[in-house]
Amino acid sequence: MSGQNAIPSQDIIDEVEALRKTIRDHDFNYYVLDSPEITDAEYDKLFRRLQDLETQYPELITPDSPTQRVGGKPLEKFGQVRHAIPMVSLSNIFDESELLEFDVRTKRSLGTGNELSYVVEPKLDGVAVELIYENGFLSTAATRGDGFTGEDVTANVRTIKWIPLKLQTRASDALLEVRGEILMNRADFDRLNEKREKRGFATFANPRNAAAGSIRQLDPRITASRNLRFIAHGVGRIEGSIPETQYGILEKLQSLGLPVNMGLTRLCENIQQVLEHYRYLRENRDTLPYEIDGAVLKINSLDEQAILGMTARSPRWAVAFKFQPLRTSTQILRIEVGVGRTGTLTPVAIMEPVSVGGVTVSRASLHNQDEVDRKDVREGDMVVIQRAGDVIPEVVEVLKDLRPADSRPYTIPDNCPVCGSSAVRLPGQAAKRCVNATCPARLKETIRHFASRNAMDIEGLGVKLIEQLVDLGHVKNPADLYYLSKETIKSLERMADKSASNIVASIERSKTVTSDRFLYSLGLPLVGEHVAKILMTAFPDVATLSEQDTTALQQIHGIGPEVAQSVVSYLREPHNRDMIHRLLSAGVNPEPLARPSDKIQTVLTGKTVVFTGTLSLPRSEAKKLVETAGGTVSGSVSRKTDYVVAGDEAGSKLDKARGLGVTVLSEDEFRSLVEAAS
Incomplete structure (x- = not known):
């Protein structure tokens, strides 16, 4: 008996459960232990049998079944996930003397002269994520984001075979937050780029970018096709048994069926062993299937980690020991000039393609005429280039002994290479700029910035689409985007009906935006995300901001004369005012930011606060209190510091504060200060 109405017998139910357990065991052996026990053909046979049974008896399908990894329907957008414990970044060191200083400083903080035990792991060049398991089942997956809030990528993460949907053993932990990296092997990266190149798509710059782009696909089926892998390296919250050491955490994660880099992780009993393992990783990095860009060392004892605590941005008990920049030589074929959204002409060296640390590079920015002159870079030169991690390659040195006899010094042209208008260099500035505000190159960059993720976040409005819209005259400034019809978008090259509908929907969604992101999207010179937030915390909307003069703006903590002049000049220019009016008339609705109360303003507005020691109040909440009140939190004490809030076991910052007066x-006084003013 078969079909939708078939009732599974107990034998069928038992077989399905046995197949799932067997497949999970083989997944564990393959992905975690790297020790497969059966051939791919035998594995596929088991998997197909499970698929057939679940097709015949759909009521037996469970969310954690190995067959449920293929992505479902595309998402409309990503939700937000707040990290219960912030996913902070690590501070970096770059040479052996800094490593020894870290060891000495840590011993001093712990008040010990004994050798410290460290866990040393490869520093993975991937995308940081958090996996949340509830009662042994994967419930949520999120990107690191800004460290406090990430994007909900659960649907995509479920497609990655390296990540168990159900932990290997029945966990006693009611809650387990696993932290690690999603990455892509070099071979898979090369295959992905070959496919994209054949289809006329832009290729990814490196495996990390490819992994990041893959995990943020709105269609989980695309993520499933990218062959991503995952390696765990730590935890957030645990509601259950907690090991006493960092190494114990890694062993626990592996015992639960999570991939852990135990083969390349070493438990070191002193700093010399740390240095030895760092050198081993550095010398063998090219033999690994994936990219690493250094080593991470962590104090092994969790008790000692707790004593050392955190700074505002990173743990005191861990550090990343980065590899030195990778260098190689190649030839500059020619120098081209790019034009940015502010009209800046940037010389770019087009080079003979060369591999640097496993990444093929063919371009390097030369920044400006001063930099070209300082290094005396010319077309035809053989040069040494370097790349560190994700940094854009740079020309380090010209090999002048190999310079062609007919070479000539390079000078950025006096005319814009795109529109032919004059390019001028103002006194005191390094950049030469196109003076034509309607230059197509400037406009394209302006639209790209406006639509970017941290600005208006218009999904699907990529470089090629922007080029068509500008070249065909459909878009002459950002406001025109909100007056585009579906028919206009559909008429563009390689634009299907569904894609056009998605673009229109994305433009419509972008109308709801916070006021700081709206201001940032306009691209005012010197106004980045941070400055935009400062300004829009001080004023309810852009209209009110535009009424201010430079004197009023400079009264705001963090706003100097150059920024003030830039804001006033931009917002008083008639064309810009008209564009903003058209954006608002089209329905763009910037939402005001929360503003500090007047009472708290009198206490903390414009003040700099430093926290030190252990506080009962989470640092993230304490920082939010200060920032909401118009103050700034700093990680170091100086003469400009207004308050130092000292918790238990406060260290050198407290001593320095007292010395500076x-x-x-x-902490109680800080709470009283805030509460009394609220």
């Missing part, structure tokens, strides 16, 4: 508050 800075006001020191206890």
Whole structure:
């Protein structure tokens, strides 16, 4: 008996459960232990049998079944996930003397002269994620984001075979937050780029970018096709048994069926062993299937980690020991000039393609005429280039002994290479700029910035689409985007009906935006995301901001004369005012940011606060209190510091504050200060 109405017998139910367990065991052996026990053909036979049974008896399908990894329907957008414990980044060191200083400093902080035990792992060049398991089942997956809030990528993560949907053993942990990296092997990266190149798509710059682009696909089926892998390296919250050491955490994660880099991880009993393992990883990095860009060392004892605590941005008990930049030589074929959204002409060296650390590079920015002159870079030169991690390659040195006899010094042209208008260099500035505000190159960059993720976040509005819209005259400034019809978009090259509908929907969604992102999207010179947030915390909307003069703006903490002049000049220019009016008339609705209350303003507005020691109040909440009140939180004490809030076991920052005469508050005094003013 078969079909939708078939009732599975107990034998069928038992077989399905046995198949799932067997497949999970083989997944564990293959992905975690790297020790497969059966051939691919035998594995496929088991998998197909499970698929057939679940097709015949769909009521037996469970969310954690190995067959449920293929992505479902595309998402409309990603949700947000707040990290219960912030996913902070690591501080970096770059040479052996800094490593020894870290060891000495850590011993001093712990008050010990004994050797410290460290866990040393490869520093993976991937995308940081958090996996949340509830009662042994994967419930949520999120990107690192800004460290406090990430994107919900659960649907995509479920497609990655390296990540178990159900932990290997029945966990006693009611909650387990696993942290690690999603990455792509070099071979898979090369295959992906070959496919994209054949289809006329832009290729990814490196495996990390490819992994990041893959995990953020709105269609999980695309993620499933990219062959991503995952390696765990730590935890967030645990509600259950907690090991006493960092190494114990890694062993626990592996025992639960999570991939851990145990083969390349070493438990070191002193700093010399740390240095030995760092050198081993550095010398063998090219033999690995994936990219690493250094080593991570962590204090092994969790008790010692707790004593050392955190700074505002990174743990004191861990550090990343980065590899030195990778260098090689190649030839500059020619120098081209790019034009940015502010009209800046940037010389770019087009080079003979060369592999640097496993990444093929063919371009390097030469920045400006001063930099070209300082290094005396010319077309035809053989040069040494370097690349460190994800940094754009740079020309380090010209091999002048190999310079062609007919070479000539390079000078950035006096005319824009795109529109032919004059390019001028103002006194005191390094850049030469196109003076034509309607230059197509400037406009394209302006639209690209406006639509970018941290600005208006218009999904699907890529470089090629922007080029068509500008070249055909459909878009002459950002406001025109909101007056495009579906028919206009559909008429563009390689634009199907569904894609056009998605673009229109994305433009419509972008109308709801916070006021700081709206201001940032306009591309005012010197106004980045941070400055935009400062300004829009001080004023309810852009209209009010545009009424201010430079004197008023400079009264705001963090706004100097150059920024103030830039804001006033931009917002008083008639064309810009008209564009903003058209954006608002089209329905763009910038939402005001929360503003500090007047009472708290009198206490903390414009003040700099430093936290030190262990506080009962989470640092993230304490920082939010200060920032909401118009203050700034700093990680170091100086003469400009207004308050130091000292918790238990406060260290050198407290001593420095007292030496400088800075006001020191206890945590209770800080709370009273805020509460009294609220």
